[in-house]
Amino acid sequence: MEEAVKGVVPENEEYVINMGPQHPSTHGVLRLVVSLKGEIVQNVQPHIGYIHRGIEKMCENMTYPQIIHLTDRMDYLSAHINNEAVCLTVEKALGIEVSDRVKYIRTILSELTRIQSHQLFWATFGMDLGGLTCFFYGLRDREKVLDIFEETCGGRMIVSYNAPGGLMNDIHPNFQKRTKEFIKYFRKTIHEYDDLLTGNVIFQERTKGIGKVTREDAIDWGMTGPVGRASGFSCDIRKHNPYSAYDRVNFNEILYNEGDTFHRYKVRMDEMLESMNIIDQLIDNIPEGPWTEKMKPVIKLPEGEYFQSVETARGELGVYIVSDGNKYPYRVKFRSPNFVNLAPLNIMSKGSKIADLVAISGSLDLIIPDIDR
């Protein structure tokens, strides 16, 4: 050890530092208690609950259309897909089959949501690793998706566009035109993302081979979404249990076997292209039909238990509703992807450098309100 730092950093003993709750690279209020030996990570303990709002408890005193507005606030980057999950569960319980028009529009909006979420991931992941330019490029393109949302849904991030039985409203007349314009634009610009970051030597050095997870570990820890698929765990709900219009489109499930930080990043980059393919297949064929089914003003689910999974931008979101026949649910449980994906952070980062911990937790793409709920 150098003369200058002798006695300042303990050489052979572990010491503990707090990363967060106010740390720029945790994207929210996540506190990681990291124990270190030199700069090698020995143990990571996540401490969560700083923005625990008790959404599951609140749901017990709310009607089903009201619950939808709470799900926006869980994973705010997959807001539309969260709404869809609740709507699908309620529709399944009531035995309602929504029109093809609704299915198509929901699928297109879900994929646009996935694109904007991965764009923000790319932007912030680049920033975490020291490439500030990524942030501006990512947000520049994400703005265009949010403008489409604003026109059709009224909201930009918190959309609340789904309602049990259909949609809140019909799509804006410009929706198809603007979506096609965006796809055309984004196909031309997405190579900039690769030019800026993917091919960068420093970026590759910092991500390749870091934070490896095997397929067995991914299943054992229940890691889904891009995180699981980078380890070769085929877990895409859109493929295995298709909902909405996913059974009518052709798309590939992106799978890699390496399971390191770089490939978790790569899955998301490829998924953006795949999402654009899905939108291409649907956008010109939106069938005519009602944008909502006739629903009773007060929705009461028949007594029973209902479970529905959807694929958000971060993994599998499961909605489990237990109803006792009232207008309020008896119990609602959200199996949120980030909550499950956070748990294995300890085994992923053990033995790596503390700077890599930022890269690993960045590659999990954590959204803290989704963990805390």
Next chain:
Amino acid sequence: MEKKQLAAVVASIAQDSVITEGLQFVEITVSPENLVKVVSALKFNRETALDLLVSLTGMDYGTDLGIVYHLRSTTFNHMLVVKTRVSDRENPGIDSLCSVYKSAEFHEREVFDLLGIKFNGHPDLRRLFLDSTWGFPLRKDYKDDINILGK
């Protein structure tokens, strides 16, 4: 695997449990003593191969407390719902599934935090979201002075 077929296979593995075909999935009710034995048998059996713990939900049924496990097979893509109940509200205890599924660790901490069910054999059972002064908010008899929605 079809629901009927799965129910038959599950019945041969877990003999002294109640098996019903629910609306969506096959459901099996296990007593807390047999839980770990039955679930690990379901996980390692070649025909069921339920190797993914999708979700773990703590329930308050009014008189009983219980846990609902949603298990999925990554090879066959079928789901099974496992349920268990304890009637002791003062000091409820259920065996931990951490030895079978590692992902149960975080889920069980959440249930312990919000419903106060203790998991025997859990490696690190601490409260997850709330501090130790709180009650157990997801219980139906929880009195909340702050939340105006409950009134």
